[in-house]
Amino acid sequence: MSPAGDEPLPGSDGAARERQIEDLYAAFHEEVLRKATTAAAGCTADAWDATQHAFVQAWQHLRRDDIGNWRGWLVKTAVRHVVFHRRRHARQLPLHDTDPVDSQVLLEDHVVVKETYQDILGAIGRLSERQRQAMVLVHIADCSTAEAAADMGVSPSTVRNLIHQARARLKSAIGEANHD
Incomplete structure (x- = not known):
């Protein structure tokens, strides 16, 4: 058109x-x-x-x-x-x-899934900007660590280190959210 x-x-x-x-x-x-x-x-x-x-x-x-x-x-x-x-x-x-949490009574499984999704998004939002960039480029955009490093202007080992740190923070944050 x-x-x-x-x-x-x-x-x-x-x-x-x-x-x-x-x-x-x-x-x-x-x-x-x-x-x-x-x-x-x-x-x-x-x-x-x-x-x-x-x-x-x-x-x-x-x-x-x-x-x-x-x-x-x-x-x-x-x-x-x-x-x-x-x-x-x-x-x-x-x-x-x-998406806000619905105020309607939902099946418990749907509520748990939605809360988990919101917890994950919140945890991703709390990562440092560089950790989030590395995670997003490698795990969501399917870039290699070399491609992500070139996009971020750092070395591939720095990207691997940032991903390691981000995974640890996400694992900790998700674990804490599941214990609440």
């Missing part, structure tokens, strides 16, 4: 590109958004922004033949957007826009 959204893009492949991006969005937007939300420690505004950024980049790269795994490419693009955005705007974001 045109920027106004009312007519196909000019050229013979405009409609085909539209179908391609619509197919990519239908297939992967939920997973990309979910992983971006985790990378953003539950901040859905940042996650939606990163997801939108990833699909805009996909639109611009549709003609590239070297992207064989669009799912992985979209996830990495969105997660890197979160990491770099947060690096530029270093601040602690409150988890105001995460």
Whole structure:
């Protein structure tokens, strides 16, 4: 569609590109958004922004033949957007826009799952910025430690150390939350 959204893009492949991006969005937007939300420690505004950024980049790269795994490419693009955005705007974001605990009586299993999810997001949000970046790039965006190190401007051993520290903090935080 045109920027106004009312007519196909000019050229013979405009409609085909539209179908391609619509197919990519239908297939992967939920997973990309979910992983971006985790990378953003539950901040859905940042996650939606990163997801939108990833699909805009996909639109611009549709003609590239070297992207064989669009799912992985979209996830990495969105997660890197979160990491770099947060690096530029270093601040602690409150988890105001995460799903609130429902006041309705729910089945106990659903409540436990939701509380565990919120505990995990809270624990991720309490990691240091560098620990969170390393965890997100390696475990959510599926970057190698070398790729994560290049993105963060540190050595691969520093990335491994940050991940080790983050895992220990998350394990401790989740364990404490389960004992409450």
